[in-house]
Amino acid sequence: MSAISRDEVAHLARLSRLAVTEEELDLFATQLDSILEHVKVVTEVGSGVDTADVCALTLPVGNVNVNREDTPAGSLTPEQALSGAPSREGDRFAVPRILGEE
Numbered sequence: 401m402s403a404i405s406r407d408e409v410a411h412l413a414r415l416s417r418l419a420v421t422e423e424e425l426d427l428f429a430t431q432l433d434s435i436l437e438h439v440k441v442v443t444e445v446g447s448g449v450d451t452a453d454v455c456a457l458t459l460p461v462g463n464v465n466v467n468r469e470d471t472p473a474g475s476l477t478p479e480q481a482l483s484g485a486p487s488r489e490g491d492r493f494a495v496p497r498i499l500g501e502e
Contacts, residue, residue: 402429402433403432403433403436403437404429404432404433404436405429406425406426406429408429409425409428409429409432410425413425413428417486478491
């Protein structure tokens with residue numbers, strides 16, 4: 401039995417404001433179900449297996465400096481940043497009030 405349905409994927413897509421096709425709904429439902437199954441396995445391993453003899457693994461690969469050079473670059477204009485916003489007030493994102501404060 402699947403842990404996540406097509407309807408749940410469609411709901412998540414709406415909440416995320418993502419346009420998905422019917423084929424993608426099936427694909428994403430399958431992929432998310434697989435991810436949830438793997439999480440379940442990892443959770444079960446962590447809760448009932450004696451791992452006292454297992455060596456801790458802090459880094460699966462050798463230590464490598466992954467930092468890049470800090471190069472200044474231009475930033476977005478307010479108009480570019482707000483171009484995809486569903487709602488805005490002047491040069492700011494408008495979001496619904498959630499705490500009921502005045």
